[in-house]
Amino acid sequence: MTVNNPTIPAGTDPSRPLAPFGRRLLTVTANKPLGAYRILHAADPDGPAPAAGQFAMLAAAERWGAGEDERPYLPRAFSYARWVAGEAQFLLEDVGPGTHRLCELREGDGLWVLGPLGRGFTAPKDARRALLVGGGVGIAPLAGWQDELGERATVLLGFRDRAHAAGAALLGDALVASDDGSVGRHGLVTDLLRAELDRDAHAGVYACGPPAMLEAVRALCAARAIPAQLALEAGMACGFGACFGCVVPKRDGGYLRICIDGPVVDAAQLDRIGEHAGSPA
Amino acid sequence: MSVDFCGLRLAHPIINGSGTFDAIGARHAFGDALHSAFPFAAFVSKTITLAPRAGNPPPRLWEAQAGLINSIGLPNKGLERYMSEDLPELAQLPVPLITNVMGSTAEEIAELLRACDTRKEIAAVELNVSCPNVHTGLDIGADPAQLERVLRSVRPALRKPLIVKLTPNCADVAECARAAQEGGADAVSLINTLRAMALAPAGAHGRERSQSLAWLGGGTGGLSGAAVRPVALAQVAAVARRVSIPVVGMGGVQSAAHAHQFLAVGARLVAVGTESFRDPAVASRIASQLDDEGPPT
Numbered sequence: 001m002t003v004n005n006p007t008i009p010a011g012t013d014p015s016r017p018l019a020p021f022g023r024r025l026l027t028v029t030a031n032k033p034l035g036a037y038r039i040l041h042a043a044d045p046d047g048p049a050p051a052a053g054q055f056a057m058l059a060a061a062e063r064w065g066a067g068e069d070e071r072p073y074l075p076r077a078f079s080y081a082r083w084v085a086g087e088a089q090f091l092l093e094d095v096g097p098g099t100h101r102l103c104e105l106r107e108g109d110g111l112w113v114l115g116p117l118g119r120g121f122t123a124p125k126d127a128r129r130a131l132l133v134g135g136g137v138g139i140a141p142l143a144g145w146q147d148e149l150g151e152r153a154t155v156l157l158g159f160r161d162r163a164h165a166a167g168a169a170l171l172g173d174a175l176v177a178s179d180d181g182s183v184g185r186h187g188l189v190t191d192l193l194r195a196e197l198d199r200d201a202h203a204g205v206y207a208c209g210p211p212a213m214l215e216a217v218r219a220l221c222a223a224r225a226i227p228a229q230l231a232l233e234a235g236m237a238c239g240f241g242a243c244f245g246c247v248v249p250k251r252d253g254g255y256l257r258i259c260i261d262g263p264v265v266d267a268a269q270l271d272r273i274g275e276h277a278g279s280p281a
Numbered sequence: 282m283s284v285d286f287c288g289l290r291l292a293h294p295i296i297n298g299s300g301t302f303d304a305i306g307a308r309h310a311f312g313d314a315l316h317s318a319f320p321f322a323a324f325v326s327k328t329i330t331l332a333p334r335a336g337n338p339p340p341r342l343w344e345a346q347a348g349l350i351n352s353i354g355l356p357n358k359g360l361e362r363y364m365s366e367d368l369p370e371l372a373q374l375p376v377p378l379i380t381n382v383m384g385s386t387a388e389e390i391a392e393l394l395r396a397c398d399t400r401k402e403i404a405a406v407e408l409n410v411s412c413p414n415v416h417t418g419l420d421i422g423a424d425p426a427q428l429e430r431v432l433r434s435v436r437p438a439l440r441k442p443l444i445v446k447l448t449p450n451c452a453d454v455a456e457c458a459r460a461a462q463e464g465g466a467d468a469v470s471l472i473n474t475l476r477a478m479a480l481a482p483a484g485a486h487g488r489e490r491s492q493s494l495a496w497l498g499g500g501t502g503g504l505s506g507a508a509v510r511p512v513a514l515a516q517v518a519a520v521a522r523r524v525s526i527p528v529v530g531m532g533g534v535q536s537a538a539h540a541h542q543f544l545a546v547g548a549r550l551v552a553v554g555t556e557s558f559r560d561p562a563v564a565s566r567i568a569s570q571l572d573d574e575g576p577p578t
Binding site for chain 1: 300301302303305306307309310311312314315318327335336338339340341342343344345346347348349351353356506507508555557558559560561562563565
């Protein structure tokens with residue numbers, strides 16, 4: 001099989017891992033609760049190992065495309081939270097038929113995976129420190145990125161309440177804000193970000209979370225000329241550039257496809273980030 | 282299981298539906314593995330128009346029951362940049378290239394066909410007639426008389442095979458297919474997506490009451506996927522009975538068994554569309570299973 005080491009087409013990032021062509025059947029090795037979330041582990045012995053910020057399309061091998069509502073039908077896009085020693089990890093929150101089915105998976109169940117897909121994070125330049133800003137289930141891609149950056153990274157996370165804030169344990173040593181004040185600072189993660197930037201603005205920002213949070217991060221960084229990389233999400237049918245469904249407007253007109261132009265996008269490419277998310281997951 | 286289609290010799294009868302696979306985008310995701318294991322016997326491009334189109338505002342997708350409603354809006358670079366930027370890359374594919382085009386007047390369509398006629402990289406052209414006539418607002422392909430008239434006037438512009446991609450959103454698709462044949466089509470393909478609508482969930486994304494109830498940015502969209510397969514089979518069967526030119530059948534094909542159904546009711550080729558979103562390599566498996574098993578007895 002040569003598919004694990006495909007040649008990189010001209011014009012693409014030569015360091016970016018490419019997905020084998022076709023989905024592959026993995027075996028779930030664990031599905032552990034973490035507050036309001038679950039961490040789904042799957043053995044992925046042939047990889048390839050993703051770069052931090054890349055994603056995969058997931059579907060359960062059984063009871064996917066059946067049931068009384070015939071949903072879920074399409075695979076769902078998830079950032080890799082981590083990929084360690086041949087095991088992929090994804091952070092789940094039960095918010096719709098697809099995520100509900102994935103949350104039900106148990107050790108030994110089959111999981112269809114297509115990935116790693118898309119473009120991940122790139123390291124900060126000019127000795128800037130890295131500020132990792134996550135909201136809710138959007139903290140997932142920051143875990144592997146923190147592993148890679150180590151001491152250079154400061155982690156700021158926001159959650160709605162105590163049950164969700166338990167998700168902060170996915171990362172190490174995070175400053176937390178909560179909407180209801182039950183954990184950490186009473187407020188938004190962007191309040192934490194503003195304070196960090198006031199203290200030391202020589203930083204690069206890496207953010208993933210709901211659209212309103214990303215828009216606040218984008219606007220804050222744009223006003224202070226701070227470089228920011230945003231990991232975006234949208235309803236996505238395929239994950240590999242075919243469906244043109246997962247678009248976000250560009251600053252200079254037209255649209256980016258989140259799946260192949262992102263999911264990690266330089267914030268300077270974007271205009272205001274609207275509520276563009278797709279079907280319920 | 283090689284097959285002759287309008288003079289093209291194809292390795293097997295499985296191709297892609299227009300707009301359901303972007304061979305250039307997929308190469309960015311999968312690298313050269315895409316070309317060495319290319320799943321389709323011919324590649325159909327997404328729809329190309331004279332002028333560039335940005336496509337519809339998001340949201341563009343809605344997952345329906347065993348299906349997908351899309352309102353993508355035919356984003357494309359326009360004819361000129363398709364020819365200069367995309368054709369050289371698509372020419373590297375290991376299979377013949379079918380370019381899908383759409384115009385809103387006979388003059389526009391003729392210009393698109395003339396441009397395709399001059400490029401040796403293009404083996405055949407598929408004409409998307411699910412486009413409103415700029416004068417009447419009716420889809421060109423929904424009215425048999427209009428369809429035949431337009432095809433008669435544009436057909437001399439192309440010396441290559443012309444496939445007409447019929448719209449299912451009409452009163453009598455077999456009558457439209459007959460009109461396409463009379464107008465000079467060398468083949469017809471169907472079904473395109475069924476016009477469909479999804480309402481925004483209550484409270485979704487802070488929508489105000491004054492805003493449209495429609496979820497999709499384009500208002501309505503097109504339904505595809507497993508949900509449409511029985512409808513597609515009926516339309517393909519009706520068309521294959523009415524015309525003598527080859528028929529490309531598609532709509533919700535997920536397996537070799539489904540492909541056999543379309544072949545059994547008279548399709549020469551079968552296209553895979555939405556199922557490729559679920560697994561980009563599925564068409565390879567369908568083609569090899571067709572080869573292994575042959576038609577069911």
